[in-house]
Amino acid sequence: MNETDDRELREYLKKEVPPTNAELQRDLWPAMLRRMEARERHVPWFDWVLLGAMAACVAFVPQMIPMLLYHL
Amino acid sequence: MELLERFAHGDKDAFETLFRQYQGEVFGWVMRIVRDRGAAEDLTVEAFWRMHRAHAQFDPTRSFGAWARRIATNLALDQLRKMRREVPLVVDVADVPRVNPAIQRETRERIAAAFRDLAPKLRVVATLSLIEDVPHREIAEALGISDAAVRVRLSRAMKFLREQLKEQVPGHERN
Numbered sequence: 001m002n003e004t005d006d007r008e009l010r011e012y013l014k015k016e017v018p019p020t021n022a023e024l025q026r027d028l029w030p031a032m033l034r035r036m037e038a039r040e041r042h043v044p045w046f047d048w049v050l051l052g053a054m055a056a057c058v059a060f061v062p063q064m065i066p067m068l069l070y071h072l
Numbered sequence: 073m074e075l076l077e078r079f080a081h082g083d084k085d086a087f088e089t090l091f092r093q094y095q096g097e098v099f100g101w102v103m104r105i106v107r108d109r110g111a112a113e114d115l116t117v118e119a120f121w122r123m124h125r126a127h128a129q130f131d132p133t134r135s136f137g138a139w140a141r142r143i144a145t146n147l148a149l150d151q152l153r154k155m156r157r158e159v160p161l162v163v164d165v166a167d168v169p170r171v172n173p174a175i176q177r178e179t180r181e182r183i184a185a186a187f188r189d190l191a192p193k194l195r196v197v198a199t200l201s202l203i204e205d206v207p208h209r210e211i212a213e214a215l216g217i218s219d220a221a222v223r224v225r226l227s228r229a230m231k232f233l234r235e236q237l238k239e240q241v242p243g244h245e246r247n
Contacts, residue, residue, distance in 0.1 A: 010202050016183035019204050024099040031117045
């Protein structure tokens with residue numbers, strides 16, 4: 001394989017898969033804001049686990065309700 | 073305080089300024105790799121989201137553009153891994169000049185297949201170097217590898233493509 005072959009392959013590929021010179025056609029800031037807001041509203045998984053644990057306590061050990069209320 | 077320092081301290085206005093300043097550049101770079109407008113837009117937003125989250129790790133004495141490009145390149149590489157074997161190489165017809173409209177559909181599909189079969193990390197280098205004429209140094213910076221590693225990947229990609237095209241497009245083979 002020599003430089004001529006490499007150049008030929010390069011030209012051949014360029015012909016088949018032309019370079020793209022795409023420009024951004026719209027402002028992405030609104031999408032960025034939506035992305036950021038969605039993340040801010042996102043509840044971490046461990047919060048759900050904690051909530052589930054509390055619900056289980058209330059359901060199976062109702063005697064813990066006063067203690068839970070005390071800590072809230 | 074300078075814009076980059078304010079960004080590094082978590083200033084949202086500074087982030088918006090940088091976003092507006094660099095979104096076109098990041099989009100253009102990602103587009104060169106994934107070659108799909110919709111995916112490139114999504115990846116641009118995702119890349120800036122990661123920059124926003126990692127603002128404290130950014131060194132304001134360094135180039136924001138280079139940092140942004142590095143993050144965007146990693147995301148684009150992940151996208152190529154997801155797209156591999158699922159989606160053919162997409163070339164948005166509206167975005168590229170048709171150099172030779174007479175090229176047969178079958179031949180185009182074969183070239184696309186050869187590219188699709190390239191390992192993503194080789195495909196990124198091949199696309200940027202062979203098709204987009206991006207200098208090795210820029211590719212190396214964006215991928216976080218050395219110039220020598222770029223040359224090695226390019227050489228491996230060319231070897232693979234050469235073999236594929238010889239098999240699939242007999243006219244390509246030199247005597």
